Amino acid sequence: MNDERPEKPLPELRASDADRERVVERLRDAVAEGRIDMEEFEERLETAYTSKTYAELEPLTRDLPAPGGPPMPLAAAAPAPVAADGSWASRIGGGGVPASSSAAVAVMSSFQRKGAWTVPPRLDAVAFWGSGDLDLREANFAEREVVINCIAIMGGIQITIPPGVEVDVRGFGFMGAFDQRDTPGAVAPGAPRVVVTGLAFWGGVEVKVKPPKRPKPLGGGPKLRKEL
Known part of the structure; x- marks a missing residue:
């Protein structure tokens, strides 16, 4: 049988x-x-x-991808053109630099990514009764298009990007908010594309645009000589 x-x-x-x-x-x-x-x-x-x-x-679940399967394509990404000054060309693809961790989690605590770090193709950021700070102004990008999936539950996540980067905010707020206060302006040639998605429940995800910090002059700049 x-x-x-x-x-x-x-x-x-x-x-x-x-x-x-x-x-x-x-x-x-x-x-x-x-x-x-x-x-x-x-x-x-x-x-x-x-x-x-x-x-x-x-x-x-008929219209949803299978669990553990490959993510559905968000958009057909065109090959990244090389910027005239080479700035973005040197920051996309990592140049052999390994991508940072694909997850950032804060449970009644906080996390921070800033300075020269590498944004992976997909980053899951979770803030539960906590806060997160993702500063992309000096970051490298593993790929031209990266996805930052944010889950903010009674917490907050702030994402700071430099001008010229293409941003697509798709998150959903339930008694919470996905807030893009600034516009990045015209997309720079060869700049990466950042897709922000996820869920904010009694919490918030804020996308801000700020220029990179200028390095401080060595020696603190000229000093006035004090007259006796």
């Missing part, structure tokens, strides 16, 4: 609690990734917990 079960469950089979929880977990990820909003999440969540068969569960 052959007891093998089909690879894909038959639609009419009854779903288990574990099946429903797997669907709910995928829906939570979809909210954090900015693929569905909170209203749609609540609707699908209610359907998931009341579903009795696979036929009722399957449509809830």
Whole structure:
């Protein structure tokens, strides 16, 4: 007798609690990734917990990528042109410099990334009852397009970018906010593209545009001679 079960469950089979929880977990990820909003999440969540068969569960994640699979392309990125002065050309691709950690987490604490660090292709930033500071003004970029996925729960994350960088803010705020106060202006030739997505729940994510800091002159500059 052959007891093998089909690879894909038959639609009419009854779903288990574990099946429903797997669907709910995928829906939570979809909210954090900015693929569905909170209203749609609540609707699908209610359907998931009341579903009795696979036929009722399957449509809830049909339009979402498989967990652990490759991310869906955000946009077709054109090859990065070389800036006239070579400034961005030397900062994209890392030039052999390994990318920084792909996660920054603050739980009732804080994290900070500033100075000469490398932004990975995808950075997950989480602030839970805490704060985070991501300063990209002097950073290198592992790729021309990077994604910063922010989860701010009763906390805040601030992202500072230099002028000329292309920014795409897609995050969703539920009793919270994704705030882009400044515009980066015209996109500089060869500049990277930063996609900011995620969820702010009773918290906030703020994107600011500031020019890089100017180095201080050695010796503190000329001093006036004191007359006796």
